[in-house]
C-alpha cells in the first residue's frame with residue numbers, strides 16, 4: 001500500500017447500516033448483527049408460491065407461534081457463516097485425531113464381538129435419526145421466519161448430516177471400509193421390531209406441517225431423550241461391556257449436543273416468555289411428542305440397555321429442561 | 330474373507346443418500362409433496378450422479394480455511410482504510426448496486442436451496458442443494474462484511490435491505506428471484522442452477538470481480554475470488570440437474586426447454602444492470618459488455634447447447650435478439666438511470682470524453698451513431714447548469730420490471746412496446762421475450778408488484794416522488810441520489826485527496 005495513513009483525519013460518516021442503527025442505536029455493530037438482522041425480505045413479494053398459494057414466499061403464518069419480532073430469536077453463540085464453520089472446523093480436527101488414533105491403535109480389534117454387534121444394532125442405526133433431524137431442521141430453515149432463527153436451523157441441519165456421517169464412519173471402522181456394517185445396521189433400522197417405533201416416529205415427523213412444531217418435536221423432545229439414552233446411558237453400558245474406547249468416536253456428538261443445547265434453550269426461552277399463548281402451545285406440542293417418543297423408544301431401549309429406569313432417567317432430564325426453559329411450570 | 334473396500338463414489342453414497350430409506354409408516358408423498366405438480370417425471374432418483382463429493386467434516390475444514398483468510402483481509406482493509414485505494418469515488422457506485430441489488434439475491438438463493446434441499450425426494454440431490462444453500466448464505470454475509478467498511482465512508486449502502494424490498498429498479502432483481510422461488514422445485518433448479526449459475530453466472534461475477542480488481546477494491550475482489558470455488562460446485566450441480574432431468578424421461582424435454590427459454594430471457598434482462606455497470610460505472614474498464622457477452626455467452630454457451638442437442642434441447646428462444654442487443658443494452662440502460670438519477674440510490678454521471686472514445690472504439694457500429702449525440706447533449710445541458718432529469722415516472726415492463734426504455738433492435742430510435750390482454754386488462758412489455766414469458770403464465774405475472782403502479786395507487790406512502798423516496802424508500806435525499814458531481818461522496822473524496830490520504 002502506497003498511501004500514507006492519517007487515520008485521524010478520516011471520520012466515518014456512520015457506524016453501521018441503518019437497519020442496525022434503528023435497532024441498537026448509532027454505535028459500532030458486531031459482525032453477527034450486520035450479517036443477521038433484517039436480511040430476509042419482508043414485504044412486496046411479487047408472486048405467490050405455486051406450491052403453497054395460501055402463503056407469501058416469506059410468511060409468518062407458517063407456524064401458529066407468534067412473535068412480535070422474529071429477530072428476538074438471536075443465537076447466543078453469535079454464529080454467522082464464518083464463525084460457524086471455524087468453530088466446527090476446530091471441533092472436527094479434534095475428532096479426526098480421535099478417529100485416526102482409534103484406527104492406528106487397531107482399537108477395533110480390541111473391541112469384544114458383543115460390543116461390535118451392540119454398536120451395529122443400536123448405535124449405527126441412529127444415523128437414520130440424524131438424517132431425519134437434517135430434514136426437519138432444513139424444513140424450519142426453509143419455512144421459518146427471520147434470519148436469526150433460519151440461519152441457526154441451517155447450521156443445525158448441516159451438523160446433523162455431519163453427525164450422521166460420523167456415525168457412519170464408526171460403521172466403516174468396524175467393517176474395514178466395506179460398508180457391510182452400515183448395510184446390516186440399515187436392516188436393523190428397517191426390519192428389527194425394536195426399531196420400528198422410532199422409524200415410524202421419524203417418518204411421521206417429516207409430514208408435520210407447522211415448522212415450529214417440527215422443531216420442537218425434533219430438537220427439543222427427540223434430541224433430549226435420544227442424546228441422553230444413546231450417548232450417555234449407552235456409553236456407560238459400553239464401558240461396562242469393554243467398549244470404553246467407543247467414547248472417542250462419539251465425543252463429537254456429545255460436545256455438539258452441549259453447544260446446540262445452549263442455543264436451543266435460549267431461543268425457546270424467548271419464545272415461551274413472549275406470551276402465554278406461545279408457552280401453552282409449546283407445552284401442548286411437547287406433551288404430544290413426548291408421549292409418542294417415549295412409546296417409540298421403549299422397545300429399542302429395553303433391548304439396548306438392561307436398565308428398567310433408563311427411559312425415566314431421560315424423561316426426568318427432559319422435564320428439568322422444560323422447567324428451565326419455562327415451558328412447564 | 331476380507332470384504333471389498335468401498336471406492337470413493339460408493340463411500341460418498343454410503344455417507345449421504347444411503348441415510349434415507351423407503352417409508353413404510355407415513356405417506357412419503359406427504360413428506361415430499363412438491364415433486365409432481367410441474368409435470369416432471371422422475372423414474373429413478375438413484376440415477377442421480379453426485380456432482381461433487383464433500384462430506385461435512387471436509388466442508389467445515391476447507392470453508393473455515395477460506396473464511397480465515399478472507400476475514401484477515403477484511404480486517405486489514407478496514408484498519409488501513411482500503412477504500413482510499415479505489416480508482417475513484419465514482420467506482421463505489423458499482424458496489425452500491427451490488428449490495429442493494431445482488432446480495433439480497435444471494436439471500437434468496439440461500440432460502441431457495443434450503444427449500445429444495447428439504448423437498449427433493451432424492452437424498453443425493455437434497456444434500457447437494459443444502460450445501461449450496463449454506464454457501465449462498467456465506468455469500469450474502471461475506472458481501473455485507475466486505476461492504477460494511479464502505480458503508481462507513483460512502484452514502485447509499487446504509488439501507489440496502491429495506492431498499493431491496495421497495496425501490497423501483499430493485500424490483501427487477503427481486504422479482505427475478507421471487508419468480509424462481511415461487512416456481513416448483515425443478516423449475517427453480519433449471520432457473521438458478523442451470524440457466525443462471527451454469528450459463529450466465531460468469532457474466533455477473535467476472536465483470537464485478539475484475540471490475541473490483543481493476544479499480545483497486547481489495548475487499549470486493551477478495552470475497553469474489555473466495556466465492557469462486559463455491560461457484561465451481563454450484564455449476565456442477567447445474568449441469569447434473571439438467572442431464573438428470575433429460576435422462577429421466579423424454580416427457581421432461583419440452584418442459585425443460587420451456588424453462589430454459591424463460592430463464593435465459595429473464596437472466597439477460599437482469600444482466601442489463603451488469604452491462605451498464607461495465608460500460609459506464611467503472612472508471613477503469615475491464616472489457617465492454619459486448620465483449621463479455623461474446624466470450625461468456627456466445628462462445629461458452631454455444632458449445633454447451635451443441636452438447637445438449639443430443640437430448641433434443643435447442644438454443645434458448647430469442648437468442649438472436651440478444652446478438653443485436655449486446656450493441657445497445659448498456660447504453661440504453663444507463664440512459665434510463667441517468668435520466669432518473671434523482672430517484673436512484675446511487676450516483677449517475679455522464680461518461681468523460683476519454684470514456685466516450687473508449688465506447689466508440691468498443692461499439693463502432695452503434696455508439697457514435699446513436700448514443701454519443703445523446704451524451705453530448707446531456708453534457709451541454711449540464712455545462713449550462715441544467716443537468717437533465719426526467720419528470721414523472723416510467724411505465725414498467727410487467728415481466729422484467731425494467732422501465733420501458735429499450736428500443737426495437739432493428740430500429741434503435743424506436744422504443745419497443747408489446748402488450749397482451751388478459752381478463753380484460755392490458756399488460757405492457759419491453760420485448761417479445763418478456764411478452765412471451767407473460768403469455769405462458771399470465772396468472773403468475775398479473776401478480777407482479779410493479780413499483781410505479783404501486784406509487785400511483787398510493788401504496789408507497791405518498792403521491793409525489795420526493796415523499797416516496799424519503800419516507801418509503803428511506804433514501805437520504807441530496808446524499809444518496811442525484812449526479813455524482815456535487816455529491817457528498819465526491820466532496821469527501823476530494824477532501825481526502827487534498828489531505829493526501831487518497
Ligand SMILES: [Fe+2]
Pocket residue numbers: 435438464465468
Ligand atoms: Fe452465490
Ligand SMILES: [Fe+2]
Pocket residue numbers: 465526559560563
Ligand atoms: Fe452460487
Ligand SMILES: [Zn+2]
Pocket residue numbers: 598726727728729730731758759760763
Ligand atoms: Zn421486460
